[in-house]
Amino acid sequence: MEIIEVDSTYYDAVFSRPFHCFNAAAFNSLNGHKCDSIFHLIFRDTKIRLGIIFGLKENILNSPFSAPFGGFEYVNEEIRLQQIDAALEVLEQWAKTKKIQGIKIVSPPFFYKENFLNKVCNCLHRAGYGTTNMELNYQFSTHKLEGDYQATIWNNAKKNFKKALQSDLIFEKIDAEKGQEAYRIIAQNRKEKGFPLHMTWESVATTMSVIPIDFFIVKKEDHAIGAAIVFHVSPKVVQVVYWGDLSQYSEFKTMNFLSYNLFQYYKTQGIEIVDIGPSTKNSIPNFGLCEFKESIGCDISVKTEFFKSFN
Missing domain, CATH: 3.40.630.30 (Gcn5-related N-acetyltransferase (GNAT))
Structure with a gap:
């Protein structure tokens, strides 16, 4: 799995129908003034599997940086656990090369895309992400x-x-x-x-x-x-x-x-x-x-x- 930085236009072309609107590059670009910089990241092995948009604030990557929730987006809902694991591994390597201090991800409530979000939750837990807040929605x-x-x-x-x-x-x-x-x-x-x-x-x-x-x-x-x-x-x-x-x-x-x-x-x-x-x-x-x-x-x-x- 490799991680690739792309621009907002390319990102929205790949993820043209995100499963929630806060994962669209156009929405995040509109709020770009609320963070230090925006990263549009895609994850690819034989083909593009996942994407995520981060806003950098105080050297922390935030998804979302100005929305109720953010998180990963998929190209095909038939995403495997191993592919999410691999994406998280290369994401951490990429962040460390940029000397990022940490990553914060707020996932949507599960009813937005239950199977996918449950898989992501499990993968984040196994990758060493702690639960820092648990909101009642x-x-x-x-x-x-x-x-x-x-x-x-x-x-x-x-x-x-x-x-x-x-x-x-x-x-x-x-x-x-x-x-x-x-x-x-x-x-x-x-x-x-x-x-x-x-x-x-x-x-x-x-x-x-x-x-x-x-x-x-x-x-x-x-x-x-x-x-x-x-x-x-x-x-x-x-x-x-x-x-x-x-x-x-x-x-x-x-x-x-x-x-x-x-x-x-x-x-x-x-x-x-x-x-x-x-x-x-x-x-x-x-x-x-x-x-x-x-x-x-x-x-x-x-x-x-x-x-x-x-x-």
């Missing part, structure tokens, strides 16, 4: 809506959902040109709760050039009181990157209404999973968020951060 499978949704949610969520349905709320998908209205609501929500908002509106707007993004609002009469921004991460999975409501209207249980309508909308679009993202940071839970997401019917997966030091 929440996702909703839209097939649950084929039955009685309320049978899948907690009792407190049933009460809140009933209250929301009685509150004359309106769910609306808005055009991208009006997306800043959704962003404004989310920014206010984050400010009220003291949570960071990592993306500016300008960065959201720029990201639309490489990732399809949907915007939604919830209205009470003429007032927008809740919103969501959703990325199309893979053909059958969308990710709620941001959502939130305004605290002054919390009596209407806006988030229960918003979440249910998002699930319903994406089911009609043929989406199988709505990824709500993690409710832990550096493995520490936000207990309220964890309980809310589970209460509305989400399942839980693990998103693992791997690290290997060369010091």
Whole structure:
């Protein structure tokens, strides 16, 4: 197995249909200013088998360097364990020749590509990568809506959902040109709760050039009181990157209404999973968020951060 550095154009030509959007060179190039340099690496024996994109920060290779997750990409899903092992071996040799201090890889939750990601996890473990963080990720499978949704949610969520349905709320998908209205609501929500908002509106707007993004609002009469921004991460999975409501209207249980309508909308679009993202940071839970997401019917997966030091 050999490792080859290529440019972003060649990388995207080889991996023209990555299994998640954060593995595309175009997306990573858009965020290139957030790291010292970007490496597009491919792994080849008789043919190209794997690829990975790293951003160098403080002499550590990071995949991702500006996304929820990254990791390896394959050309053919019939990748063998021995080929992943060989790729990791030459990657370490290459990194050491460049005097890199370590490698950090955050894999997607397994539901994105279960067989492949399980193999990569095993190979990373055997190659000496330690687990430095284990985040709890929440996702909703839209097939649950084929039955009685309320049978899948907690009792407190049933009460809140009933209250929301009685509150004359309106769910609306808005055009991208009006997306800043959704962003404004989310920014206010984050400010009220003291949570960071990592993306500016300008960065959201720029990201639309490489990732399809949907915007939604919830209205009470003429007032927008809740919103969501959703990325199309893979053909059958969308990710709620941001959502939130305004605290002054919390009596209407806006988030229960918003979440249910998002699930319903994406089911009609043929989406199988709505990824709500993690409710832990550096493995520490936000207990309220964890309980809310589970209460509305989400399942839980693990998103693992791997690290290997060369010091």
